[in-house]
Amino acid sequence: MISWFRTVGARLSLALLVVVAGVLAFVYLIVVPSLQNRLIDSREAQAARVAARVADQWPATSPRGLALSFCSAANMRVTIFEINNRSPLSLLDIADECAGGSVGGIDDDPIAERAAATLSTARGVATRGGRRYAEAAVAVPANRSAVILVSSSLQDSLSSVSLVKKRLLVSALIALVAALLLGYGGARLFARRIRRLERAADRIANGRFDEPIEDSSPDELGELARAFERMRQRLAGLEHARREFIANASHELRTPLFSLGGHLELLVDEELDEAMRREFLGRMREQVDRLTKLAGELLDLSRLDAGRLRVDRDPVDLARVAELLVDEFESVAQGSEHGLEPHVDGTATGLGDEQRILQIGRALVENALRHTPTGTRVRVRVGRENGRALLAVEDDGPGIAPEDAVQVFERFYRGDGGGRASGSGLGLAIARELAEAMQGEIALTSAPGRTAFTLLLPAASGTSSPAIE
């Protein structure tokens, strides 16, 4: 079991949490304060403009009237101080007007004092009675030296800002919880599908290929599931083939062994005359041959399966192979009353392993003699086709039904060709795999009266240089 912090769900929701928290912190700590500063700035600038306009009209006959007119027009408090020359920086309030009435004493205002001290313009934020004001002050050092202070309450704006901040905090909390839930929920959904795949993989690892893996979603996990399913099907097929192979092979081994055992017992137990003894020994010899052949075939198959079968790639004169085959099977063909003849059509040199080509040829000729009725003519033909060299074994027997044509190449497949068909059913399977190992192929064309198994091999280029693997 993985600890909770290592699950995809936990990691995803933590990542979401960090992102959301980061964004909110950025807004709260950087965006909001900078907005607030710009707001204060613009208020100060506004106050400065009003102060400048008041200063333009100074000196006035009625300072109070002047202050009042601007105060109501700009909705800002306008205060005019006289600079007291005897003690610098002490300002005398000569007109203090503001829209909405007085807001407490404004003497000792730091902004006004700064303007008086520098005899120029000053602006900033002043706090009075727990409230903050954006202020601008202009010193007018003409004949009657004065300081004009314009002050605008920031209370409303600042309280809106703090309201925004509060709401932001609340929505941040909601967003964080939502991110946590969403991340975790989404990841759990994925995690469930991943766990299903994990269980499926475990099942396959334990050799259980029966349960299909289903996930039809179009995302990456769905793709993965489909790849798993393909793997399961392939493994199930291989497993089936393996079991079948073992069952077939042991069955094939048992039959001759039973027969051998039976004959052995007869030989030991019974009082036999010489003729019977010879017959039994002859049958036993047949079974031993059959076993030997089967053992060789099984060995070839296991080598082919393991990819350990070595095949040479030399130029092989197929006409010579055909002659060897006809020589080898001549007496067998005579015994079963088949006609057997070579048919060489020009030269044909294929690239391959002579012994393996002979082995294929033997399997094909043997089949043509064994699976056809007596009197059938069998021809070993050599020639070229589409730049490839071919060795074909053709007979005018009854042929192979189209529905069997694919199966004859399967391992252990035997047609129901009567008692004569006593092979193991491995001949054609091995022949095809050998041909493929030599980059060739075996094609089958069959109709009643003409059946041809054709081995096609890459033609050797020229006569000399053998291809190197």
Ligand SMILES: Nc1ncnc2c1ncn2[C@@H]1O[C@H](COP(=O)(O)OP(=O)(O)O)[C@@H](O)[C@H]1O
């Ligand atoms: N020339 C042929 N004519 C008719 N049937 C054939 C011929 N060659 C092969 N077959 C069929 O194909 C089957 C498989 O052949 P093969 O793999 O060599 O196995 P086996 O010869 O041991 O039966 C045979 O059992 C037979 O039914």
Ligand SMILES: [Mg+2]
């Ligand atoms: Mg055969």
